[in-house]
Amino acid sequence: MDLSCTSNGLLEKEARRRRIILNQNQKDTLCASFEKNPNPDLATRGHLAKELGISESQIMTWFQKHRKIQKQLEFECCLEECEVQGQDRPKAKEAGRTRTHFTRFQTDILIEAFEKNRFPGIATREKLSKQTGIPESRIHIWFQNRRARHPGPRHGTHTTAQLSQSSQGPALNSAGHFAPSNTLTSTCSLGPAFSPPQESSSPLDLSRGPPRQLLRTTMLQPSQNVLGGDDAHTSSTLTGHLSTVITLGEEDVYTQAPIWLLIQGKGQDLSENSGLAVLPLGDSTQAPPANQLLQDLNQKDIPAFLQCWDEWFQSMLAEWMPDKEYWSPEQLEIHSCQMKV
């Protein structure tokens, strides 16, 4: 049986939604503003954001970038002059920083979100922004500060996000997925292998860190180490066989603790070759109902399995985010399964 359910392009759409291309008009406006003041304050950035129809954090990013570029240019082209006039270069911003005062309510919401996910994506931050009334860029800063000042229990396991990102393993494509041509030839036998996930037993260490691109990746190939790196536990645990990609439009739920999906390859000894991969959903303390549906999957067909997953995800998401009634396929995708069973 050849079974193929592809991602129908939503994957790329999702992946590219992250990046916004500024048009010429926007760039001109930003450049003009930069000329006037390369260090605009929050209010100015807010005005620009409104005017250009982009978020204030994007404005901030743009200015950061351009200050860097400017500095580099100055260094390269005007080294001597800069040395001479270095002392009179006025510090761009002396007006004083305006400190945001978060209310108890706002802080509580942020802390709660932080405990669920230390690395919220843009959509999550915007949701929090709506919820709290705090600008998204402030929320971004808040999370940065919070991470810096409230390191997780295993802080320091990997020193930077880049380490996590770069250690994904070569088989992931640029979007963090395997190419759809990957085919798993096997009899899929999904056992009720939900592990008991202690916090520290998460091979991806999802409770703390976000291999950003892995947020949308839960498909493993046979014998692939998803995370190599210096964590022996990680690499050994993740050598596995998983052939399901489940993409969530929002990554919020990612860090909530893993459940484990065990797939046994055809003719392979479970004990020897069972691979574990993370489906980053579910509270570790609650055994997901999917546990049941996964039993004897080899007696079901894959579409039925995927549909079950879909339903299960919907119910879980409804539980976590009761304000959202339904997660569209764009937000909750199950795709890219090519199996020969």
Next chain:
DNA sequence: CCTCTAACCTATTCATCCC
């Protein structure tokens, strides 16, 4: 393929507020 750049990160420092 290569360059540019948006988005993101950590580490560090500055600034402000409150005790």
Next chain:
DNA sequence: GGGATGAATAGGTTAGAGG
């Protein structure tokens, strides 16, 4: 003054877009 914490900066990586 010092601690807590918001804001900003520096310096880095990643990956999509476009030449």
